[in-house]
Amino acid sequence: MKNIKIGNFEVRWELPAIVLSALIIAITLCVKCSGGGKTKAAPAEEVVAVEYLYGFDRSQYDIYEGKVEEGQTLSHILEGYTSQVNINRIAAESKKIYDFRHMKVGDEYAIFSQSDSLGCHLRHFVFEKNRVDVVYVSLDAENNISVKMEQKEQRFVRRKVTAKISSSLWNCLVENDIHPALAIDIEDIYGWSVDFFALHEGDTFTAIFDERYIEDERVGTGTVWGCVFNHAGKDYYAIPFDQNGKLSYWDENGKSMRKQFLKAPLKYTRISSKFSYNRMHPVHKVRRPHLGVDYAAPMGTPVVAIADGTITAKYWDKKGGGNVLKIKHTNGYSSSYLHLKGYAKGMAVGKRVSQGQLIAYVGSTGTSTGPHLDFRLYKNGKAMDPLKAPSDPVEPIKKANEAAFNEIKAKVLAELAGDVEPEDMVTNYDLYPSTRPVVTLTAQDSLQMKVRGGAMWKALNEIE
Numbered sequence: 319m320k321n322i323k324i325g326n327f328e329v330r331w332e333l334p335a336i337v338l339s340a341l342i343i344a345i346t347l348c349v350k351c352s353g354g355g356k357t358k359a360a361p362a363e364e365v366v367a368v369e370y371l372y373g374f375d376r377s378q379y380d381i382y383e384g385k386v387e388e389g390q391t392l393s394h395i396l397e398g399y400t401s402q403v404n405i406n407r408i409a410a411e412s413k414k415i416y417d418f419r420h421m422k423v424g425d426e427y428a429i430f431s432q433s434d435s436l437g438c439h440l441r442h443f444v445f446e447k448n449r450v451d452v453v454y455v456s457l458d459a460e461n462n463i464s465v466k467m468e469q470k471e472q473r474f475v476r477r478k479v480t481a482k483i484s485s486s487l488w489n490c491l492v493e494n495d496i497h498p499a500l501a502i503d504i505e506d507i508y509g510w511s512v513d514f515f516a517l518h519e520g521d522t523f524t525a526i527f528d529e530r531y532i533e534d535e536r537v538g539t540g541t542v543w544g545c546v547f548n549h550a551g552k553d554y555y556a557i558p559f560d561q562n563g564k565l566s567y568w569d570e571n572g573k574s575m576r577k578q579f580l581k582a583p584l585k586y587t588r589i590s591s592k593f594s595y596n597r598m599h600p601v602h603k604v605r606r607p608h609l610g611v612d613y614a615a616p617m618g619t620p621v622v623a624i625a626d627g628t629i630t631a632k633y634w635d636k637k638g639g640g641n642v643l644k645i646k647h648t649n650g651y652s653s654s655y656l657h658l659k660g661y662a663k664g665m666a667v668g669k670r671v672s673q674g675q676l677i678a679y680v681g682s683t684g685t686s687t688g689p690h691l692d693f694r695l696y697k698n699g700k701a702m703d704p705l706k707a708p709s710d711p712v713e714p715i716k717k718a719n720e721a722a723f724n725e726i727k728a729k730v731l732a733e734l735a736g737d738v739e740p741e742d743m744v745t746n747y748d749l750y751p752s753t754r755p756v757v758t759l760t761a762q763d764s765l766q767m768k769v770r771g772g773a774m775w776k777a778l779n780e781i782e
């Protein structure tokens with residue numbers, strides 16, 4: 319019999335020496351692990367990373383990700399996840415946000431569901447309207463429906479590029495790893511100054527602009543911070559400036575880039591027939607006047623108003639013009655648009671339209687050998703050659719704004735001419751402090767970027 323003290327414990331033993339020694343070692347180790355009898359802090363809980371999809375915790379749902387297939391409707395997609403009654407309610411309650419009848423083949427979506435003893439329950443249906451806008455449809459436990467549309471987080475990367483045109487502006491952008499959306503921006507800016515149907519081989523441009531990214535995918539362009547387009551040996555500068563609460567572009571002399579008439583009422587096409595008093599008609603095979611310009615273009619190409627005005631006629635021309643729209647402008651001018659496939663929503667006699675506003679779509683109605691727009695321009699009722707339309711600019715920079723405009727102009731011209739420090743870049747066209755950081759594009763970024771292309775125009779779901 320023997321008393322032994324181990325740590326804070328005193329024990330009385332009556333065991334063989336070898337067994338006693340083993341127990342002493344074991345107890346000593348336990349005492350050490352317990353901190354000498356002191357309470358040991360509980361180990362920190364392991365942090366488990368939560369993986370999200372469209373803002374939802376993946377671990378909480380059964381998820382199916384898919385793309386709209388040929389012939390699929392909302393009912394086909396959600397069948398088996400919720401009742402047809404709920405699907406009909408979703409379709410009805412979503413219309414003011416997005417009409418799911420307009421889904422296109424290839425559009426992406428995700429279904430979030432949960433299952434229990436009563437079956438499968440749809441909780442969220444997430445639909446990508448495009449690469450930026452996402453529609454969220456949610457059902458709670460009582461099948462109350464909520465619908466909202468949100469935009470994915472975007473980042474902007476500033477670029478300056480110089481490129482030479484060998485064929486078309488579109489091809490030039492693709493060849494130089496520039497997002498094709500810049501073509502729309504440039505034509506919007508220079509639509510009154512440069513004839514993009516008659517570009518010369520060797521024409522060049524330098525543009526400063528933002529490219530838009532969602533995650534690592536380039537999805538479009540943002541603001542154009544300055545541009546110079548050399549067409550037929552002449553430089554055309556474009557300086558951004560806010561004069562009347564809206565971004566506009568001005569030349570280096572403070573004259574607006576906007577003129578009384580656009581160069582053409584549509585984009586990305588070619589002239590197939592010019593204004594003539596003695597043209598061989600392609601269908602009737604007789605010579606007679608053609609008092610307009612024919613622009614050959616794909617079926618459904620958007621047509622815009624050549625200038626501000628009021629719609630005076632919208633009808634079917636029995637003499638071969640097909641669907642026709644006529645607009646009255648100021649100073650005795652009027653314009654006509656023939657062979658249309660259809661009209662944009664809201665187009666009606668008496669409606670006011672703005673220069674560049676969507677009014678119709680290219681078609682092949684009436685007497686026509688293929689899709690094209692027959693565009694006509696009149697002065698006091700007399701036909702004139704649209705390619706010789708007047709190009710008077712609208713209001714120039716106001717006297718009170720000259721100092722601010724000149725400050726912006728100096729910065730833009732300096733950046734177009736060479737490299738400048740970020741603090742010397744124009745990042746807000748009204749001179750107020752910019753809230754957007756200037757992000758420069760590295761050479762490695764440039765190598766990794768890919769032009770994702772895609773359709774230039776949205777789905778033509780607004781045809782009447």
